[in-house]
Amino acid sequence: MSKNYVSTLELLRRAMAAQIELGLGEMIIQPRQRQVLQPTLVEEVSAFPMKQDDIFGPIARKVLEPQYESLEAHRQAICNCQACPLGATRTKFVYGAGNPKADIMFIGEAPGFNEDQTGEPFVGRAGELLDKILAAIQFSRSDVFIANILKCRPPNNRDPQPDEMEKCLPYLIEQIASIQPKLICSLGRIAAQALLKTSKPLGKLRGQWHEFSGVPMMVTYHPAALLRFPGYKRDTWTDMQQLKARYDALK
Numbered sequence: 001m002s003k004n005y006v007s008t009l010e011l012l013r014r015a016m017a018a019q020i021e022l023g024l025g026e027m028i029i030q031p032r033q034r035q036v037l038q039p040t041l042v043e044e045v046s047a048f049p050m051k052q053d054d055i056f057g058p059i060a061r062k063v064l065e066p067q068y069e070s071l072e073a074h075r076q077a078i079c080n081c082q083a084c085p086l087g088a089t090r091t092k093f094v095y096g097a098g099n100p101k102a103d104i105m106f107i108g109e110a111p112g113f114n115e116d117q118t119g120e121p122f123v124g125r126a127g128e129l130l131d132k133i134l135a136a137i138q139f140s141r142s143d144v145f146i147a148n149i150l151k152c153r154p155p156n157n158r159d160p161q162p163d164e165m166e167k168c169l170p171y172l173i174e175q176i177a178s179i180q181p182k183l184i185c186s187l188g189r190i191a192a193q194a195l196l197k198t199s200k201p202l203g204k205l206r207g208q209w210h211e212f213s214g215v216p217m218m219v220t221y222h223p224a225a226l227l228r229f230p231g232y233k234r235d236t237w238t239d240m241q242q243l244k245a246r247y248d249a250l251k
Contacts, residue, residue: 064213066178071100074174078151083167086152092119096147096175104139104247105181105215106130107172108222109190110150110160121146126223130187133223133236137244145179147172149194165194176213182250184215185243188222206239209246218243 068074075095081087094111097120106122114124122130134140150160150168176184186192189202195212196205196219205219220239221232 064173064177067174068178071095071175071178074171074178078171081151081171084152084164086150086154086164089155090152091116094119094121094148094151094153096121096145096151098141098145099143100145100179102143102145102179103182103250104144104185104243105176105179105183106144106146106185106187107191107195108146108148108187109194110148111153112157112224113153115148116153121148122223125227129223129226133240136237137240145175145181147175149191159190160194162194169194173213176215181215183243183246184212184217185239186212186217186219188225191222192219206235207242216246218246 066074068077079093079095081093090111092115094115108122111121112124112126114127115121121127130146131141134144149165149172151171154160154164186195192202192205193199195217196210198205202219202221210217210219218239221236226232226236
């Protein structure tokens with residue numbers, strides 16, 4: 001039995017376990033579908049050639065050039081930031097973590113208590129659920145990059161304020177410029193509204209592709225919301241299937 005075969009079986013086993021833990025109750029695999037077009041339909045399609053935008057939404061454009069030579073250089077430059085009052089109340093600066101050349105970035109709103117204590121994004125119960133979501137689409141933290149708009153925890157986990165996000169947003173844009181991801185997944189209402197500069201509810205932002213800083217972006221629920229409202233897990237799984245399909249199409 002080849003190592004590649006064993007590796008594939010292990011990925012499928014982990015994906016199955018993660019999907020069941022998410023409450024899906026079954027293993028969902030989307031095979032590559034082949035569709036035979038009738039000649040008349042082929043002619044119609046040829047007359048109106050489809051662009052990638054028509055199928056998946058915005059095509060990735062080249063984002064801004066990074067201002068720092070690496071993520072680590074950027075982290076060192078901003079880790080003592082005092083641009084807003086949160087710098088004085090944080091325990092640890094939470095820059096983000098993952099693959100510096102990731103194809104997918106996951107972006108939340110702000111660190112919570114556990115993140116503030118460890119300096120790592122998405123830890124605790126919400127982080128464990130995010131790990132299961134990643135495993136369900138055959139990814140791990142080492143494959144993606146995870147960050148927040150704010151790098152410091154708001155007191156008592158209150159919602160980030162607009163002026164705080166305005167101060168921190170250039171840091172996130174620099175991270176995107178350095179990583180050059182092909183796709184972004186925004187986690188939660190606050191992050192999505194801030195990145196898209198909209199007041200639309202999350203329910204109206206889901207199910208379609210957006211764009212942030214030149215990169216196609218999918219919006220879904222924050223893992224913490226799934227812990228409070230497990231009924232959202234099915235919608236989140238739908239979003240993750242779209243994200244994975246878009247990723248597979250880019251390879």
